[in-house]
Amino acid sequence: MDRTPDELLRLLAERTSDVYWTTNDRGILTYVAPQARILIGRQPQELIGAPLQALVLEEDFDEAASLQRAIMQRASTCTVAYRLKRTAGDSVWVEATVHAVQSPDGALTGFVGSWHDITERRRIEVAFEHQAYHDSLTSLPNRRLFEDRLTIALAQARRLRTQLALLYIDVDRLSRINDTLGHNTGDEVLRTIGRRLASCVRASDTLARLGGDEFVLIASNLRHVEDTVRVAQLLQHKIKEPLTTSRQELFVTTSIGIAVFPQDGGEVGSLLASADAAMHVCKRLGGNGWHLHNSSINERAMQRLAVEMELHRAVERSEFVVRYQPLLDVAQEQMTAVEALVRWQHPTRGELVPAHFLEVAEETGLIIGMGEQVILSACAQARAWLDEGWKTATISINLSARQFEHPRVIEMIDHAVLHHRVPPSVLQIEITEGTALRDLQRSIKVFEELRARGVRVSIDDFGIGYSSLGYLKELPVNALKIDRTFLSGIPHGRNAAIVAAVIAMGHALGLEVIAEGVEHPEQMKFLREHDCDVCQG
Numbered sequence: 001m002d003r004t005p006d007e008l009l010r011l012l013a014e015r016t017s018d019v020y021w022t023t024n025d026r027g028i029l030t031y032v033a034p035q036a037r038i039l040i041g042r043q044p045q046e047l048i049g050a051p052l053q054a055l056v057l058e059e060d061f062d063e064a065a066s067l068q069r070a071i072m073q074r075a076s077t078c079t080v081a082y083r084l085k086r087t088a089g090d091s092v093w094v095e096a097t098v099h100a101v102q103s104p105d106g107a108l109t110g111f112v113g114s115w116h117d118i119t120e121r122r123r124i125e126v127a128f129e130h131q132a133y134h135d136s137l138t139s140l141p142n143r144r145l146f147e148d149r150l151t152i153a154l155a156q157a158r159r160l161r162t163q164l165a166l167l168y169i170d171v172d173r174l175s176r177i178n179d180t181l182g183h184n185t186g187d188e189v190l191r192t193i194g195r196r197l198a199s200c201v202r203a204s205d206t207l208a209r210l211g212g213d214e215f216v217l218i219a220s221n222l223r224h225v226e227d228t229v230r231v232a233q234l235l236q237h238k239i240k241e242p243l244t245t246s247r248q249e250l251f252v253t254t255s256i257g258i259a260v261f262p263q264d265g266g267e268v269g270s271l272l273a274s275a276d277a278a279m280h281v282c283k284r285l286g287g288n289g290w291h292l293h294n295s296s297i298n299e300r301a302m303q304r305l306a307v308e309m310e311l312h313r314a315v316e317r318s319e320f321v322v323r324y325q326p327l328l329d330v331a332q333e334q335m336t337a338v339e340a341l342v343r344w345q346h347p348t349r350g351e352l353v354p355a356h357f358l359e360v361a362e363e364t365g366l367i368i369g370m371g372e373q374v375i376l377s378a379c380a381q382a383r384a385w386l387d388e389g390w391k392t393a394t395i396s397i398n399l400s401a402r403q404f405e406h407p408r409v410i411e412m413i414d415h416a417v418l419h420h421r422v423p424p425s426v427l428q429i430e431i432t433e434g435t436a437l438r439d440l441q442r443s444i445k446v447f448e449e450l451r452a453r454g455v456r457v458s459i460d461d462f463g464i465g466y467s468s469l470g471y472l473k474e475l476p477v478n479a480l481k482i483d484r485t486f487l488s489g490i491p492h493g494r495n496a497a498i499v500a501a502v503i504a505m506g507h508a509l510g511l512e513v514i515a516e517g518v519e520h521p522e523q524m525k526f527l528r529e530h531d532c533d534v535c536q537g
Contacts, residue, residue, distance in 0.1 A: 041087035138194030146208035337394035484517025
């Protein structure tokens with residue numbers, strides 16, 4: 001019996017292992033070969049009328065769409081690889097070959113194509129690619145991938161003008177382990193070290209093994225060089241944990257050299273050489289430590305770390321004291337409130353102002369414990385003043401960004417107020433513009449909770465940040481404090497006009513206006529003439 005050409009083509013399509021299919025010009029399937037049952041676990045009949053795109057794994061939509069665009073532009077046959085969804089819940093890699101079908105007048109009428117299963121080929125390709133870019137012993141990136149990643153990281157650091165650090169990590173005395181316990185034990189140690197190091201680094205960083213006993217870490221987006229020192233200390237602490245091998249328990253240490261972009265090198269080779277040199281300095285000093293390539297940075301890092309360690313002890317020992325600066329009613333020149341100013345009663349250096357420790361406290365999170373002590377101390381003082389008969393006591397307390405964003409900030413204030421039996425209205429919380437705007441909706445919520453308790457809220461350092469009338473209208477605050485930089489030079493110069501405008505704007509919004517940094521009678525007179533409410537030195 002003779003068969004038509006269409007029947008012969010369909011018979012051929014059903015005899016091959018590939019899955020042939022056709023769609024109309026909108027990508028709706030009009031025919032699917034029976035082999036679809038084997039490839040994706042679907043009956044051909046249930047696929048007819050469905051969009052071909054619906055079978056493609058979502059992550060590969062772009063690949064499938066680009067294939068269709070290429071065909072329509074060139075009116076030719078194109079091939080691309082993507083994944084199809086299977087009924088079992090997994091996916092299968094296919095090589096899709098597609099050809100555009102046109103009418104005699106050249107109009108697109110549909111597509112004809114095939115899927116060839118390349119899952120095993122892809123698995124082998126991925127395995128080979130992984131072997132080409134990863135260390136076979138630890139599965140970490142190898143030197144080749146490390147250099148690629150470092151090149152990209154350096155380009156990003158240049159573009160964003162950020163710092164980047166390279167930590168060159170050498171395992172101390174690994175050769176002794178190899179010589180006494182064998183290379184299998186040495187390899188076991190390296191695998192364990194690789195896992196421990198990897199557990200300490202951020203997803204955005206790259207940890208690689210260069211070979212032998214050497215690892216390297218790319219740490220990007222650094223705010224301070226000292227952050228890298230903390231990373232080095234964390235890595236060393238993790239490595240020092242007892243390491244149990246099949247032979248015995250071992251204690252391993254590392255020597256870490258640190259180089260920083262751009263100070264210690266601007267290219268892959270120079271930065272790596274600087275980190276390597278710093279590591280060898282550390283080795284010469286006995287190992288089991290870290291060393292920064294730049295000696296001046298090394299000294300600053302040591303000083304900063306010393307402050308951090310002393311701050312830990314200061315929080316534990318409650319070494320912080322609170323001094324109070326008066327706030328005066330401008331019209332009456334009478335004290336109406338005080339601002340709580342924290343000082344560190346250092347055991348050897350005496351009383352230190354915040355410039356010596358506040359930045360480190362904020363970055364390390366120690367500001368939370370320190371700030372809680374200040375709030376408790378201020379409430380204790382308020383209680384004492386109230387007991388002495390001061391009925392108008394108001395204490396203003398500054399909260400840093402980290403304190404304000406702490407999930408327990410309201411709870412801390414509630415605890416201090418209840419513990420010392422003071423009305424919440426004796427407290428005024430000061431927040432800078434920048435802190436308030438980091439998360440405007442949360443700030444509004446926290447301010448509303450504070451005001452519902454009777455706590456006053458003030459915007460501190462107004463004018464040096466965003467200074468937007470729009471956000472001031474949204475924030476439920478009681479007062480704004482003009483930054484001291486604007487009081488300089490008044491009543492003369494441009495600052496005078498700015499201060500006058502801010503006072504008028506604050507009053508228009510129903511806010512109390514506080515001027516900070518008042519030192520001279522002329523400034524006081526100017527503020528009185530412009531109806532400023534409160535001032536402080």
